[in-house]
Amino acid sequence: MPTFKCAVIKEAGGKFEFEEREIPTPARGEVLLKVKACGVCHSDKFTVFNAYPGCSLPRVPGHEVIGTVESVGEGVDWPPTGLLVGVGWHHDHCLFCEACRRGDFMMCPKSRVSGIHADGGYAEYMIAPWTGIAELPQDIDPVAAAPLLCAGITVFNSMRNQENVGPGDLVAVQGIGGLGHLGIQFAKKMGFQVAAVSSSGSKKELAEKLGADHYIDTSVEPASAQLQKLGGAKLVLATAPNAKSMEDLVNALGSNGRLLIVGADADKFSLSPFQVIPNRGHVCGWPSGTGTDCTDCCNFAKNQGIASMNEVFPLDKAQEAYDYMMSGKARFRVVLTP
Ligand SMILES: [Zn+2]
Ligand SMILES: [Zn+2]
Incomplete structure (x- = not known):
């Protein structure tokens, strides 16, 4: 079976450990992404210290993920394979609660956070439910776009x-x-x-x-x-x-x-x-936004020439990248590339 590399936090306050895992087959409602870039955010410390309600370890952090759709599970009519997409803080929502029935997905009490309640983008591949996916301008630079999915x-x-x-x-x-x-x-x-x-x-x-x-x-x-x-x-x-x-x-x-x-x-x-x-x-x-809000944000940023100022690290240097971001010295966002 083909495998992929990911950076995992196994205990609260611990260091990143690298694992080789089998590339999964997306289940019903899920999408498999090949990660192109993932932003390193101050909120990743909630995963590192297991300090967010509902977080559990081991966990792969990362909620500013840009990738291409490799395959989709049963019941997924969108997104198509090959599309460049993003996954932000808002990982998914239940579609059944009152907030979801009103279309106010950010307020879904069952919504999960990428990299906190489900494995995120400090990895070469990632699984995400289709409900949280953001379509992006197809010619946007993945490194430039990643921080738009949380900070932006x-x-x-x-x-x-x-x-x-x-x-x-x-x-x-x-x-x-x-x-x-x-x-x-x-x-x-x-x-x-x-x-x-x-x-x-x-x-x-x-x-x-x-x-x-x-x-x-x-x-x-x-x-x-x-x-x-x-x-x-x-x-x-x-x-x-x-x-x-x-x-x-x-x-x-x-x-x-x-x-x-x-x-x-x-x-x-x-x-x-x-x-x-x-x-x-x-x-x-105000808490971030849904996948479609991220689509609006990335379109607006691209049309208006708004750019995040980023420093780039390879995935292998996830620990250095995280420590550097936490030191406050980064000007201004840090992005990992597989
Ligand atoms: Zn963030
Ligand atoms: Zn809901």
Whole structure:
């Protein structure tokens, strides 16, 4: 039987181990993918430390997977073999619960996360249910596209679904890292007036290159004071949450403004009712998106020239790639190629 290589976490806090497994035959409703690229995401630490509800080990991480359809199981009318597709954070959904019957698949309580509840893309091959598959522009570069399936979709889908925010409105993107460097690009191309918020002056040139209209250096003056001088933010996209920064950013909101939290490693922060009552402020969050949301995100990114800045490692170096990403030194996303 032909085999494939994958990088496995076997115990919580352990190192990656490489395994040769038999290439599986997809079961009913499943698709076999030949992996072309897989992004390394900060959330992969939930697998490494077995720290996500329902996660179990051993597990192959990876939820930013680009691959081609090799074969499909019984009952799969789509996707066709040979198609370039993606699998993101949203692995699948049940189709039967109330959320699924309403078509709100992200809210399915039985939905699974790729690389956490099922094996992901740190591998040469991967099995995925057809329900979570994203069709991609067929000429998109797999390495360039991989981070769009988690970092990209999270900033794109969260911003496009907010009420009371439209083209021309002031949107602040807090943090210029893996999520933020994409957030600035998407926000600009969606027609917003974009303020990049950083804790130092060192990323000014980069932020402006990515499309920022304003640069907010919080070492000079709190973000709230600077954004209020610009009229108050309609939306603050919080990609790098730390308690102090979040507490101040609530004060940066204009009327009906929204603090939208997408960075999933937040400290607790405190909030006074008086920070949100007078201006009808909102504090909210958003979780990535479905396969079809990922399709929209990748099409938008390709049409608008939005690109993730990536550093590439071979699958054999999964441990180095993961450690490098966790060190915070990556500029800005790390991608594995088999
Ligand atoms: Zn992720
Ligand atoms: Zn469901």
